[in-house]
Amino acid sequence: MKQHTILLTVSLLLAVSSAGYPLSAQNSQEVLSRANQQYVLYESAKGDNSTEMYDHLYQSYTLYASLLDAYTDPNAMEAARNRLTQIYPALMNAAMFFSNMNDTQMAHKFGMAYILLPRNQAFTGGGLSRDEVYPQIVYNTGISAYKLQKLDDAVICFNEYLATGEADRAKDCIVFLNMIHMSRHNYAEQEKILQRAITEYPNTMDFYYNLINLYISTQNHKELMATIDKVLAVDPNDVNVLPIKARMEEAAGNVEEALELYRRLLSFFPEDLAIMKGIAKCSFKIGSEINNQAYAVVDEAEGMELRQKAYPYLYDARIYFERILEKEPTSAVYMKGLEECYKFMNMTAEATVLLSLIAEGGSYASFDEELQKYRRLATEIGMEDTVSTSAVLAGEPPLLTTLITGFTETNANKVIDAGESFSIEVSVRNSGMGDAHNVKLMLSENSGMDRFFEGNREIDAGIIKAGETQNFTFRYTLSETAPTAAANITVYTLEENGMDADPSSLLVNIQEMARPRLQIADHQYMSARGTSITLGDRGQLIVALQNVGRLPAKNTKITFECPTNIIPTDEIEIAIDSIKPGEVVPLTFDFLVNKRFALDSIPIGVKISEGSTFALVQDVFKVKLGEYLSTANKIVIEGKLDERPAINTDFSLTMESELLENVPAGTLHPNRYALIIGNEDYSIVGGSAEINVPFACNDAIVFKEYCIRTFGIPDDHIRFIDNATAGIMRESIDWLINIGKANPDAELFFYYSGHGSNDEASREPYLLPVDVTGKYIQLGISLNEMYAKLSEVPCQGSYVFLDACFSGGYKSKEPLVAQKGVRVVPKYSVMSGKLICFSSSSGEQTSSVFYDKRQGYFTYYLIKNIQDAKGNISLGDLYNRTREKVEAATAVSGKLQTPQVLVSPDWTDWNTKVLK
Numbered sequence: 083m084k085q086h087t088i089l090l091t092v093s094l095l096l097a098v099s100s101a102g103y104p105l106s107a108q109n110s111q112e113v114l115s116r117a118n119q120q121y122v123l124y125e126s127a128k129g130d131n132s133t134e135m136y137d138h139l140y141q142s143y144t145l146y147a148s149l150l151d152a153y154t155d156p157n158a159m160e161a162a163r164n165r166l167t168q169i170y171p172a173l174m175n176a177a178m179f180f181s182n183m184n185d186t187q188m189a190h191k192f193g194m195a196y197i198l199l200p201r202n203q204a205f206t207g208g209g210l211s212r213d214e215v216y217p218q219i220v221y222n223t224g225i226s227a228y229k230l231q232k233l234d235d236a237v238i239c240f241n242e243y244l245a246t247g248e249a250d251r252a253k254d255c256i257v258f259l260n261m262i263h264m265s266r267h268n269y270a271e272q273e274k275i276l277q278r279a280i281t282e283y284p285n286t287m288d289f290y291y292n293l294i295n296l297y298i299s300t301q302n303h304k305e306l307m308a309t310i311d312k313v314l315a316v317d318p319n320d321v322n323v324l325p326i327k328a329r330m331e332e333a334a335g336n337v338e339e340a341l342e343l344y345r346r347l348l349s350f351f352p353e354d355l356a357i358m359k360g361i362a363k364c365s366f367k368i369g370s371e372i373n374n375q376a377y378a379v380v381d382e383a384e385g386m387e388l389r390q391k392a393y394p395y396l397y398d399a400r401i402y403f404e405r406i407l408e409k410e411p412t413s414a415v416y417m418k419g420l421e422e423c424y425k426f427m428n429m430t431a432e433a434t435v436l437l438s439l440i441a442e443g444g445s446y447a448s449f450d451e452e453l454q455k456y457r458r459l460a461t462e463i464g465m466e467d468t469v470s471t472s473a474v475l476a477g478e479p480p481l482l483t484t485l486i487t488g489f490t491e492t493n494a495n496k497v498i499d500a501g502e503s504f505s506i507e508v509s510v511r512n513s514g515m516g517d518a519h520n521v522k523l524m525l526s527e528n529s530g531m532d533r534f535f536e537g538n539r540e541i542d543a544g545i546i547k548a549g550e551t552q553n554f555t556f557r558y559t560l561s562e563t564a565p566t567a568a569a570n571i572t573v574y575t576l577e578e579n580g581m582d583a584d585p586s587s588l589l590v591n592i593q594e595m596a597r598p599r600l601q602i603a604d605h606q607y608m609s610a611r612g613t614s615i616t617l618g619d620r621g622q623l624i625v626a627l628q629n630v631g632r633l634p635a636k637n638t639k640i641t642f643e644c645p646t647n648i649i650p651t652d653e654i655e656i657a658i659d660s661i662k663p664g665e666v667v668p669l670t671f672d673f674l675v676n677k678r679f680a681l682d683s684i685p686i687g688v689k690i691s692e693g694s695t696f697a698l699v700q701d702v703f704k705v706k707l708g709e710y711l712s713t714a715n716k717i718v719i720e721g722k723l724d725e726r727p728a729i730n731t732d733f734s735l736t737m738e739s740e741l742l743e744n745v746p747a748g749t750l751h752p753n754r755y756a757l758i759i760g761n762e763d764y765s766i767v768g769g770s771a772e773i774n775v776p777f778a779c780n781d782a783i784v785f786k787e788y789c790i791r792t793f794g795i796p797d798d799h800i801r802f803i804d805n806a807t808a809g810i811m812r813e814s815i816d817w818l819i820n821i822g823k824a825n826p827d828a829e830l831f832f833y834y835s836g837h838g839s840n841d842e843a844s845r846e847p848y849l850l851p852v853d854v855t856g857k858y859i860q861l862g863i864s865l866n867e868m869y870a871k872l873s874e875v876p877c878q879g880s881y882v883f884l885d886a887c888f889s890g891g892y893k894s895k896e897p898l899v900a901q902k903g904v905r906v907v908p909k910y911s912v913m914s915g916k917l918i919c920f921s922s923s924s925g926e927q928t929s930s931v932f933y934d935k936r937q938g939y940f941t942y943y944l945i946k947n948i949q950d951a952k953g954n955i956s957l958g959d960l961y962n963r964t965r966e967k968v969e970a971a972t973a974v975s976g977k978l979q980t981p982q983v984l985v986s987p988d989w990t991d992w993n994t995k996v997l998k
Contacts, residue, residue, distance in 0.1 A: 110149055110155040110158040110159075111155070113145050113149055113158075114145075114162065116145055117145035117146045117149070118165075120138045120141045120142035120145060121146075121169075124139045124142055136176055136188070136192075139169070139172055139173075140191065140192065142169065143166070146165050147162070147199065149161075150162055150163065150166075150204045163204050163205070163209070166199060166210075167209055167210060170196070170199060171213070173192055173196040173199070174196050174216075176188075176192040177192040177195075177196050177219050177223065178215070178219065181219075181226070186226045186230060187226075187230065189222065190226035190230055190232065190235070193219055193220075193223025194223060194235055194238075196219060196223075197219075197239065197242060198238075200212070217246045217248040217251070220239050221239070221240075221243050221254075221255065223235075224236050224238075224243065224255065225258075227239055228258055233262050233265075237259065237262060240256075240258050241255075241259070253279075253283060256283075256289070259271075259275045260272055260275055260279070260289075261987065264292075265987035269296060269300050273293070273296060276289055277293070280293065287313065290313045290323075291323075292914075293309050294306060294309050294323060294326065295914060297309060298326075299988075303330065306326075306330070310323045310327045321351070324346065324347050327343055328343035328360055329360070332360065337364045340364050341368065344357055344360035354823065355824040356823060356824055358402045358406055359416075361398065361402050362398075362399050362402035362403050362406060362416070362419065363399075363419075365395045365398040365399040366396065366403075366419050366423070368392075369392040369393075369395030370392075370396070370422070372389075372391050373396070373426060375388050376392065393426075396423050396426050396427070397427070399423050400420060400423035400427070403419050403420035403423060404420060407420065407446040407449075411446040411447040414440055414443075417436055417439065417446055420436060421433050421436040421440065431453060431460070432453060434456065435449065435452045435453045436449065441524070441574065442524050443526050443528070443574065444526070445530070477515070478515030478516040478548075479514055479516050480514040480515075480516050480517060480518035480548065481512065481581070482510060482511070482512055482514070482518055482575055482583035483510070483511045483513060484509070484523075484574075484586045485508070485509045485511075486506060486509075486586045487507045487508065487509045487553070488507035489504070489506055489507070489588060489590065490504060491504035491505075496590070496591075497593050498569070498590060498591070498593070499595070500561065500562050500592075500595035501561075501562045502560055503557070503559045503560075504557075504558055504560065505555050505556065505557045506556045506573070507553065507555050508553070509551060509552075509553050510523070510543065510552050510575055511551040512546045512547065512548055512550050514548055514581075515548055516548055517545055517546070517548055518545065518546040518547075518577045518581060519577065519578040519579065520542075520577070520578035521542075521544060521546050521576070522542055522575075522576045523540065523543055523574070523575055524573070524576065525540075525556050525573050526539070526571070526574065527569050527570060527571050527572070528570040529569075529570065531564070531592065532571075534560055534563065534564035535558040535559075535560065537556065537559065539556070541554050541556070543575075556573075565594050566591075567592055568590075568591055568592075569591070569592050570587060570589055572586070572587045573585060573586050596632040597631050597632065597633050598629055598632075598636075598661070598663075599629065599630050599631030600628070600631075600638065600690055601627075601630055602625050602626065602627060602699060602701060603626045603666060604626040605623065605624065605625045605626070606623075607621060607622070607623055607624075607684075607705040608621065608622040609622075614707075615675060615684065615707060616708055617675055617676070617677050617679060617707065618675065618676070619674075619675055620674050621672070621673055621675060621684070622671065623670070623671045623673070623703060624668060624671075625669050625671075625688060625703070626666050626667070626668050626669075627658075627666070627668075627669055628664075628666045628667075629661040629662065629665055630663075630664070633663065634660050634662050634663065635660065635661040635692045636659070636660055636692065637657070637659065637693035638657070638658040638661055638690065638691070638693075639656070639658075639692075640658070640669060640688065640689070641655050641688070641689040642655075642687070643687035643688075643689065645681070645686075647676050647679040647680070648674070648675060648676075648679060649674045649675075649676060651673055651674050652670070652672040654671075656669060671686070673686070679707075681707075682707055683704045683705065683706050684704065684705050684707065686702070686703055686704075687701070688700070688702070688703065739784060739936070741942070741945045741946060742787060745787060746949065746998065747953075748792045748794040748953050748998040749794050749998070751793065751794040751829065752796060753825060753828050753829060754793065754795040754796075754828070754830075754831065755795065755818060755822075755828060755829070755831070756786075756793075756800045756818075756831035756832070756833070757800075757803075757814050757815065757817070758801070758802045759782060759803050759804075759806050759811065759814070759833065759834045759835070760778040760780075760781055760783070760805070760836065761778055761805055761806060761834070761835065762775050762776070762778035762804065762805060762835075763805045763852060764837065764850075764852050775835070775836050776931050777932075777937050777938060778885075780936055780937050781938050781941040782804065782833065784941065788948060789831060789833075792948060792953045792997070792998055793831070793997050794998075795831065801814055805852045806852065808851040808853055808854055808861055808863070810851075812863065815863065815871075819872065822875035822876075822877040823875055823876070826877060827877070827878060828875075828877040829878050829879045829880075830877060830880045831881050832868075832872075832882045832883070833884075834886060835886065835941060836849070836852075836886055837849075837850040837856075837886060838865075839862075841859055841860065846864060846865075847865040847866065848863060848864055849862055849884075850862045850863075851863065869882075869917065869919070872915070873914040874915070875915065877916070879916045879918075880915070880916060881918055881997070882918065883919075883920045883944065884919065884922060885938040885940045885941045886921075913985070913987075914986050914987070914988055915986055915988060915989075916988070917986045918984070918986070918989065918992050919983065919984040919985070920944065920964070920981065921981060922940030922941075922968075922979065923980060923982070939971055939979060940968055940979070940981055943963075943968050944964045946967070947960055947963045947967070953996075953997075954998060955996065955998075956995060956996050957992055957993055957995045957996075958992070961981070964981055965981045965982075968981050
């Protein structure tokens with residue numbers, strides 16, 4: 083469609099008029115003449131719906147409208163008023179026409195003209211008759227303005243619709259007004275519209291939730307609590323607001339009320355760690371305060387009564403501290419709280435052991451073992467089961483200083499090798515005026531590597547007198563099973579009266595024993611024909627044998643073992659003279675499945691032996707008869723990436739991708755978690771292989787590699803699923819969300835490649851598990867519900883990446899169910915918090931696959947941009963570059979694909995975030 087322009091002279095005249103300067107009589111006559119000319123041209127073209135017709139209509143409208151302020155020429159004003167009265171219905175028709183044509187720009191332009199003209203002072207007394215479709219045009223114009231980000235116009239339209247009294251779209255108008263005011267941080271207007279919303283729609287909880295978020299943002303605690311109470315009046319067990327109220331009551335010092343709320347929440351979420359922490363803290367605070375009162379009273383009977391009152395609170399605190407520490411065993415805060423509970427209950431052995439663990443910087447995971455040791459020792463020496471009491475400090479206190487003065491290891495390479503002896507020399511000086519009593523030195527490695535130190539970790543130093551310096555030596559042998567790691571060794575010096583020294587630390591590398599270590603890095607089943615192995619077919623198992631050790635593997639023998647009725651058609655034994663460190667050897671084994679094979683899966687065993695006996699491998703690999711074998715040749719290499727330079731070789735059995743070369747290295751982020759899903763094989767729902775999504779598993783695999791290596795997500799923090807069913811997807815999404823709820827420092831990543839679609843009636847987008855068809859789309863994963871859950875997670879950021887389309891088209895060649903010819907634009911819900919979604923396509927578009935690269939266009943260019951930037955790229959730049967590359971590549975194929983980004987309005991600086 084041609085550009086719709088207005089003559090420069092007209093624009094200047096309008097600028098003069100709108101600036102408040104009345105047109106002169108001469109100028110007004112010129113404008114009137116031009117307006118009449120455009121009107122005549124419009125009349126002559128009327129009926130053909132051409133671009134020129136609408137150009138003439140809009141220019142005549144603009145010129146006539148400029149004359150309504152020509153106070154020096156009443157005749158021109160009246161002529162313009164009369165003509166605009168005639169034009170007004172045509173503006174309506176134009177707005178409807180362009181709306182039906184999905185021409186957002188033109189629909190907005192004519193719609194605003196139709197809405198604003200009656201507001202002009204010249205028509206305040208009437209004269210313009212609005213059609214019955216006026217409310218619909220107002221709403222459509224508001225949507226167009228919102229899409230074009232002309233938010234002032236959108237506000238006018240949505241408020242105008244509400245003023246009409248129409249109910250059909252009133253709720254949607256309120257939703258859009260709320261989003262606009264929230265994005266502009268116009269909290270006053272947002273509060274007004276939300277107050278109206280809860281008055282008119284008292285049972286729609288989303289409006290209450292938005293109002294609650296508003297009051298949290300503005301720190302209006304009074305109104306926040308009042309709104310929460312309104313929600314609870316509708317639903318006393320609303321789990322969206324109960325946690326907020328519980329935290330507010332706790333912060334306000336209303337601990338009893340907070341405890342009651344936390345207990346109510348626990349009945350809904352019995353394993354929720356945050357709720358357990360709330361119960362533990364509140365119970366401990368209440369019990370401790372009552373117990374302190376008991377010590378303050380003089381009357382012994384009254385004190386006993388108070389201690390009995392405190393007991394159930396501290397008992398509950400103890401139970402929940404123990405449950406919390408099972409999940410967070412290194413939390414010193416909760417260990418200290420538990421130790422106090424043990425002391426109150428006269429559980430002196432437990433209190434003593436826990437106090438020792440706290441002093442050592444130890445973990446609650448070893449508590450049971452240490453408690454058993456303590457009790458055995460107590461039994462052996464007849465020690466009373468009491469908590470040690472400190473000696474009375476007489477005179478001046480000591481002042482202890484600890485210094486690591488020396489480190490030696492056998493081969494003097496400044497690295498502790500597995501099997502090697504080493505020693506750490508420590509000096510303790512007392513520069514105080516008093517003696518230090520019962521001094522104890524304790525050595526610990528911060529990440530638990532001291533479990534490989536063979537030797538004593540404690541030294542009893544006895545008394546260190548004032549002004550005295552004593553020297554000590556810790557002697558160890560590093561276990562032969564120790565892995566390669568960086569060790570942070572800390573020495574603590576503890577004194578009986580708590581006059582402890584500041585700890586002293588030593589950083590040193592430890593290295594595993596030099597030896598070969600073989601592993602099967604990957605395996606793949608292939609069919610000799612088609613995409614599955616069936617009875618009577620030939621098949622092939624490919625395994626990738628890799629040496630991840632530090633020495634060559636010599637005289638390696640590989641043996642394949644087949645069950646009955648699986649006939650080898652290849653050598654069952656393979657011998658390899660030498661496999662270098664880091665080297666990968668692909669091995670193939672061909673077989674035939676005869677017609678008598680009765681099992682549903684083919685199990686082939688692989689045994690590997692090596693001359694040094696250090697590298698023994700035995701495993702069984704299975705494939706189901708008739709199972710779809712991915713044309714994408716998906717590769718999943720389990721386990722953490724090895725950090726040793728000798729085995730940094732990347733290996734891909736059949737999938738070769740430039741994206742897996744030179745993967746940027748990022749720093750470790752221990753609070754990051756990822757759920758990665760590649761849905762490729764939809765054959766479970768019936769139909770041919772055409773319904774499958776080519777290369778979806780490849781997409782997911784590559785994304786996982788970048789999660790580990792570039793984004794720094796620990797491998798055991800990643801859940802990777804190929805061909806996920808609805809049940810698995812729901813459970814896995816809940817897993818990710820629950821992590822975010824339990825850890826406010828968490829960052830959550832969600833990646834999905836596969837089919838997507840939307841409900842034709844509601845336009846709500848869904849992800850399709852491999853066991854769901856488009857016919858029963860509601861059984862899929864609602865994207866809006868997932869966004870709503872992620873919006874509620876109080877974490878540091880949630881990142882969603884979707885290589886799927888939701889328009890009713892599909893990434894494969896054929897849809898899962900027959901679709902109508904018109905694709906539907908999906909309707910997304912409002913996002914809040916720190917939530918962002920990168921999606922592979924926009925609106926009515928479909929998402930395509932890049933056959934040359936064996937990946938989706940979106941995933942390929944998303945990862946390619948990260949690779950090219952060596953990981954140093956902000957989310958804003960990543961989106962812009964990915965969109966440009968995908969648009970350019972897909973335009974050539976004739977199926978334009980425009981990635982889009984959806985982001986919570988609360989996250990204003992998202993575009994500067996770097997994920998590396």
